[in-house]
Amino acid sequence: VGTNLKKLAQELNLSIATISRALQDSHEVSSGTKEKVWALAQKLNYEPNPYASSLRRQKSKTIAVIIPEIANNFFTLAINGIDEIAQKKGYHVLIYFTHDNLEKEISIIKHLQNGRVDGILMSISSETDCYDHLVELNNKKVPIVFFDRVCGEIEDVATVTTDDYESAYKATEHLIQSGCKRISYLQISKNLSIGKKRMHGYLNALKDYGMDFNEDLVVYGSQNDNDNYSKIKSILDKENRPDGIFASVESLAIITYYACIDLGLSIPKQVKIISFSNLATAPLLSTSLTTITQPAFEIGKEAAYLLFQKLKRNNAKFNNYQFNNNIELHSTLNIRDSTKASS
């Protein structure tokens, strides 16, 4: 018997057996008593014996990470952050890719509903525009934390994000202050809440600096790099081409570099570029890339922390106590040569 359990029993003047049953949500204990036990347990920060609890409930000791794709430095760093925490807790990490495909995402969620994993960390696919599968998962009380690409449609859900609106505002402002008059915004999807927030930051910066919004300067990419290349090259090949590019995704910035080389456009003289990016080689590029860098590793760590908090409380049947945090970490602007003002 752990000392904590004993302490709860003493404080409430109940038997240890009753406390234990109450914590396990047993029908043998009245709901009034359970409420009292849970409230005090939470107040005293009661720690259930994790090993006993794991045996009793046959936990899988496994968490799932659902991400759109792997060839993206943000996600690889975030996974490293998640994995660092999971290792400390003795959990395995399973990674599932949606390939930014809604059908695939739904199939993964269905696959995970029946206790295959203890909890889920998720960044939703860019195609996801209906959320029934996520609502269902949430109703089934599968612990879940969203990170980066969160689902705005479910209430009371834990999220870890970055300051997307402010960062996008700053990025656009930086291009304006570097002398850009026609700023293009490149993003992957119209659906994602982060896409909307970044778009919002871009639009408000334009407005605040008295610049007109031109819909032709917004490019929506896809999962196909060849298509993205064609689209980006096409806007850069026009006479009234943009003189500034703000990419909300790293891969679109790299494609912009290749398009500029192929069109003989000089960076930053003719085209300035800034991108959300966690590219390790950003400072080493022929023209070093100015980036908005998300704290990807920390986002992964925070999301995993939140999930393990949920798991701990679920073990102790604290479901009725809400603790869904929404954590926002700051991104940093790293100014390099790709946005240098012409002298």
Next chain:
Amino acid sequence: VGTNLKKLAQELNLSIATISRALQDSHEVSSGTKEKVWALAQKLNYEPNPYASSLRRQKSKTIAVIIPEIANNFFTLAINGIDEIAQKKGYHVLIYFTHDNLEKEISIIKHLQNGRVDGILMSISSETDCYDHLVELNNKKVPIVFFDRVCGEIEDVATVTTDDYESAYKATEHLIQSGCKRISYLQISKNLSIGKKRMHGYLNALKDYGMDFNEDLVVYGSQNDNDNYSKIKSILDKENRPDGIFASVESLAIITYYACIDLGLSIPKQVKIISFSNLATAPLLSTSLTTITQPAFEIGKEAAYLLFQKLKRNNAKFNNYQFNNNIELHSTLNIRDSTKASS
């Protein structure tokens, strides 16, 4: 009843029930009959009904991929290749990281032995110098295919690799032909068979061109980037520093770039660099990087193909027929500015 099953029954003059039991390795059928059924089934390319077979055996419809780390473009591309095949077959892919740690690798293997997944694709950790856990897994008949970092200690195992020896020989030869006199070799581990093969290619190229081998020019890195930076900076900071660097891992080449910048050494004038690498930005670097590029996506695809072949045969109990291929795909030398001969 599938026509194939009927055909087998007709050819062998046995009942369909007997054929079915034989294919399921039932003890009710004599081993002589089973051998006959299996032989003909293989000859006629018998395809069991995958859905029925999955139900009967409660397959997980899941394969595991065990890799050392994720922040490596080779592995991200290989995973994309694996995933493409797995998706077509309707399988989920679970990814496990060993972090190049033997203990972690053993714990993952133990975790996977009891039917959690139908098969395993694996690249071993750089720390792995004993293979008991892999031998045990192989003895338990868990279908496994090794890719890239293969286990040379187990016989009769399927592998997909690249021409490591030849590529390393070519890389070293290219540096010599570009005028290098003191060529350093950077690698992660002494244990890995790919490390040994690449080292061998490096040594033989030196020998064939009449150059002495100097042990001080070999750097063994670790999982710690700061340590790797110190080691690489230290050899570049000596008076008799190398004039050529051959990195067997992409991350060590990137660190070399940073070390050269910090020491004020010009690439390729003072130091030429070539690396095994799948870096998307290699052509965009301030000095574009000459690479040995592994067909990472194809390696992943081939490995997954092999595994699904194994799964198919295992379903039909063809275990006694050996089909463990060892596939070798070619890497390509992409010459860029980082190895340009001084004029």
